[in-house]
């Protein structure tokens with residue numbers, strides 16, 4: 001089984017290759033790709049070896065080709081239709097973040113329980129009542145949910161989303177969620193990013 | 208140099224140990240810690256070996272002791288004073304997220320340029336004008352900045368924050384930032400979390 005840490009590196013390689021492609025680079029060495037991605041060349045070669053032969057033969061990786069192959073490995077060569085559950089602060093920020101769409105994630109519906117929000121329109125998409133979860137998920141064709149509700153209602157929301165046919169949930173609510181084995185739940189905690197920053201700042205202070 | 212991926216695993220070990228401690232566990236095996244953290248026992252032992260001897264001697268790790276040692280390694284045994292730069296949607300969501308304070312990150316000041324926001328108070332903390340960046344950073348003792356401004360103004364904000372003495376920046380704006388070598392900039396991209404979810408969902412579809 002491929003660990004989540006390996007998958008995260010693949011994402012970083014992919015984003016790095018996009019930037020190199022944007023800068024007009026045709027070929028990149030594993031050494032350069034590793035340095036830009038914060039790892040080492042042996043790790044790059046090992047990560048890629050799980051997925052086949054990316055033949056370097058001493059001349060480096062073709063940037064566009066490697067990017068496309070990693071996108072396929074990550075499953076982002078497919079456009080995932082996303083339902084945003086919770087139209088609050090975090091929901092608003094994620095809704096208007098353009099990078100999602102560039103990587104194959106399109107928000108197609110929004111759900112909330114607040115009567116002041118339900119019935120408003122965000123950039124052409126209605127904010128629907130969570131009561132209509134089943135109908136909205138099915139009619140919008142959503143496969144993935146981004147869950148940005150308060151923790152207290154998150155498990156109930158997950159149960160309703162699973163019943164409606166959602167297959168994957170990106171959860172921000174600070175609570176452990178239960179879901180059947182055929183549904184993938186991935187938890188996000190921004191605190192981990194601050195801890196990474198703390199580590200690198202502490203290093204600096206000690207030098 | 209310790210890679211960012213290793214540091215991220217340390218964070219996950221730390222959060223896992225907090226949950227075990229909360230559940231009343233005194234000791235945990237490297238096998239169980241690895242499984243809960245999404246990695247393998249050899250990786251746990253290797254990650255910890257960079258930082259000294261965490262002597263398992265076949266009886267497992269003492270939960271509270273290992274947690275405290277990892278907190279010290281991450282530098283979160285110290286309370287980091289944080290200035291929030293940008294009082295918009297993402298800023299609001301991060302401001303009210305209680306998990307930051309539980310891991311040693313306290314938001315002590317808020318900066319924005321919008322006259323409708325400047326002068327308001329969030330939970331006892333004034334939203335100050337970014338024009339007063341230098342004065343506010345110094346008087347609030349902020350060491351770290353969380354940057355949630357539009358991309359177009361982010362580099363200027365970084366320059367002003369560095370002049371004010373900020374040593375670390377957690378950047379959410381989708382732009383590459385330049386900073387002197389004594390200032391740590393860490394970029395966050397939630398898209399990577401969605402890509403991780405995509406990978407695990409794709410796996411499922413192919414089984």
Ligand SMILES: NC(=O)c1ccc[n+]([C@@H]2O[C@H](COP(=O)([O-])OP(=O)(O)OC[C@H]3O[C@@H](n4cnc5c(N)ncnc54)[C@H](O)[C@@H]3O)[C@@H](O)[C@H]2O)c1
Nearest residue numbers: 086087088089090112114148149150173188189190300304
């Ligand atoms: N994981 C992280 O790093 C991180 C960071 C910040 C915030 N959070 C969490 O994200 C969540 C959202 O934060 P926020 O600042 O946007 O909160 P918010 O209060 O601004 O928004 C929550 C929204 O959920 C809606 N809601 C309530 N019950 C609902 C239900 N049953 N179904 C659908 N929608 C419902 C509310 O009406 C509101 O619009 C919180 O749980 C918060 O703790 C996580």
Ligand SMILES: NC(=O)c1ccc[n+]([C@@H]2O[C@H](COP(=O)([O-])OP(=O)(O)OC[C@H]3O[C@@H](n4cnc5c(N)ncnc54)[C@H](O)[C@@H]3O)[C@@H](O)[C@H]2O)c1
Nearest residue numbers: 093097293294295296297319321355356357380395396397
């Ligand atoms: N990295 C990610 O995963 C991710 C996810 C969502 C949003 N974002 C990014 O985060 C940023 C904030 O998003 P948002 O939805 O909160 O936007 P927003 O428009 O709601 O908030 C931006 C805030 O910044 C303030 N501002 C503008 N110029 C400023 C300056 N010079 N100094 C201080 N404050 C200033 C605005 O007045 C506003 O209050 C954007 O750059 C967005 O692209 C990143």
